[in-house]
Amino acid sequence: MSNATSAGDYRATKSYLHHEPHSIRAWLLTTDHKRIAWLFIASITFFFVIGGLAATLIRLELITPVGDLLTAEGYNRTFSLHGIVMVWFFLVPAIPATLGNFLLPIMIGARDLAFPRLNLLSWYVYILGALFTVFAVVAGGVDTGWTFYTPLSSMFANGNVVAAIIGVFVVGFSSILTGINFIATVHTMRAPGLTWFRLPLFVWAIYATALIMVLATPVLAITLLMVALERLFQIGIFNPALGGDPLLFQHLFWFYSHPAVYIMILPGMGVVSEIITCFARKRIFGYRFMAYSLLAIAFIGFLVWGHHMFVSGQTTYASLAFGLLSFLVAIPSAVKVFNWTATLYKGRIHFDGAMLYALGFVALFTIGGLTGLFLASVALDVQVHDTYFVVAHFHYIMVGGMVMAYLGGLHFWWPKISGRLFSEFWAKVSAITIFVGFNLTFFPQFIMGYLGMPRRYHTYTPEFTSYHVISSLGALLLAAGYLLPLLNLGWSMFWGKRSGSNPWHATGLEWQAHSPPPPLNFESVPEVTEPPYNYDARDPFDGSRPQ
């Protein structure tokens, strides 16, 4: 590994997918960021399916007002499984560890991340921790929800709480390692001429995400460790019987977990910025504002965690401060939505599959973001706290926003990742199905939450039946929508048409590399001479799209 590679070695004829060796062992011991991205794609898809199955159970149970499918305990365990798996093992690593891992080095013209072996370690840490937790949760059952609130988790809950916590603790280190790797890479490995303000917004987004991962995750780690020690050895830290403060747990937990929401959404914003500017054939509107607002969201995201604790017994003064600070996040978020819209204005818009996903993201993120403002105002939050209003709000951000962006990005860069083209028709069908199915599932939840339907109950009064039935039917459509990309992209992997290196005629270094790229990405170190998204300066695109 110590040999400096001579120029001749870059000219690898085979892509990273076909490059020798490609035994299973070689894939499991690879340090190539592109192969590691694949390891993550496969793993998060697996966990998405598990979390999705739990969600299906939840929605099935809620079709009727009585608890006929699951017991109360079983329901608690199911939504805990759903939350734990989806948040920790799908949403947090989703875009950074897959698309980020694959694209970051290519987008900055590097051969790999700064620490390739650390990158592989990060996958092993992730997969071992996650499998361990899922085993613990399925085998023993955990009914604390994904938040592990004390003193429930530390003193009262039954089941494998400690095992689940240890697993999440371990997976946290995967985040930290990925974050360190990304930050060091962006700072030290940009190609000649690639100044900070020539970076694609996706790189900015991943960079901002990495900052949060690095600065927030350690606090989660120590917090969970303290809960585990309290439960295992009675080393009381949060225990009210000793004069400990359970709210301390919430402060520490949300110091990570609110910024973690931005770990989930910032990469999505990066993806969408790339897609919209490409398919509007127009330079992104207000590039610098877009970059600054990503950093601003990452920073302000650390100042708002108390809005999760308005009804927990936090003092009113703290609630006021946190409420006010929470409103501030709306400013950079709105800047982004306005700038995406302004990018579309007078653009030559092409409604490709990836673009439909991106537009869906903007719509759903806007709804999710605006309802977030409701929840940031103390008076209104007291009314809707722990109701389905909250459930709908964060699903609009995390599922409507983040998953839409992930799938959009996966479609957009699929030709780069696989070297193949998928069916545009089915991509569009899936984007529309998911958009409709998602709204059917979660919009009714805003209404019933506002009317007072509390979250985490497996029975309810009959007046909510119609909302729950619509929601469950929508979930069915949503599930079908999620299946389509899996089939479409999976099919294209083997039978799709070869894509060529730049099927969307997009700017950006990643489109200069071969599709799929060779192991070291570029034949020679690329040099950057123009600003990002220089679509205006190029030949007007004639509109005919490769199908």
Add this chain to the structure above:
Amino acid sequence: MRKLLLTYAALLALLSLTVAASFIPLDTWSLPVSLGIATAKTALIMAFFMQLSRASTLTRVAAAAGFLWLAILLSLSFSDYAFREPENASYHSNP
């Protein structure tokens, strides 16, 4: 090398100072004084042992970031704790 030895001497001096100060009844000033001395020691260690005094701006920012974010955690949490009513300060009445 001379710089390293001087730093070490300063550190030991600060250690003696902080131990000595703990025997003086400073009352409410005791905590700020001992934390101030600890901060001074940290500054010495980071500047000379960890060579931040001749590091790039980027490295210094990275070194400062952890402390800065810890300050955010402490200060915003105390926007809650500082205003708790004594009787509600915790959930357990004294024995």
Add this chain to the structure above:
Amino acid sequence: MKEAQNAVRMQFEALDQQKQADTLGMWIFLATEVLFFGGMFMAYAAYRWFNPDVFVLASKELNLLAGSINTAVLLSSSLTMALADHFIHAGNKTNAQRLLTLTISLGLVFLLIKGYEYHEEYSHGLIPFINDQFQWEHGQADRAELFFNLYFLMTGMHALHLFLGCCLLTVMLFINRGRRTLFRPQMRIKLSALYWHFVDVVWVFLFPLFYLAR
């Protein structure tokens, strides 16, 4: 010059770039460590805020002499570590290796003294989660328990980090032994030193908070 080229890993263009990335990566890691310990410091801050008097009383139960000696030991180990770093960069590997050994020994001395203290506290019945009966006669025993829980958690976590530091340096000692080149040992020792000093910094705060609460 050839030696320098060989030290450049595949993904980098130049040795300087690689040094920058390695150093930055280590500093970011240390920032995560600050926040890892930060969660516990937060807990300490909250509970001392609520129970200032009990914390002072409990603090007086700790062995101030042992704590002070330990602080001096750790500061000395930081000096020997910094000197090792200094010598390896000056090309004097023999001295560097000797100083590394000394650093490890000082680290072990610290752990020994810490272990002695733990034992003493155990025999005084001050370990709430091990002693059958928590010995406390100054009132508000529950809050005192909170102090000792934090004390054992935080100093224990620090001791664990120090132990890992000793292991790390031992590995360095052995892998640097046979090599004729200097580039990689220099970088390794530089990064290990950063970690070692960080562990020292943590103690610099633990010492006044636990031993000197007045």
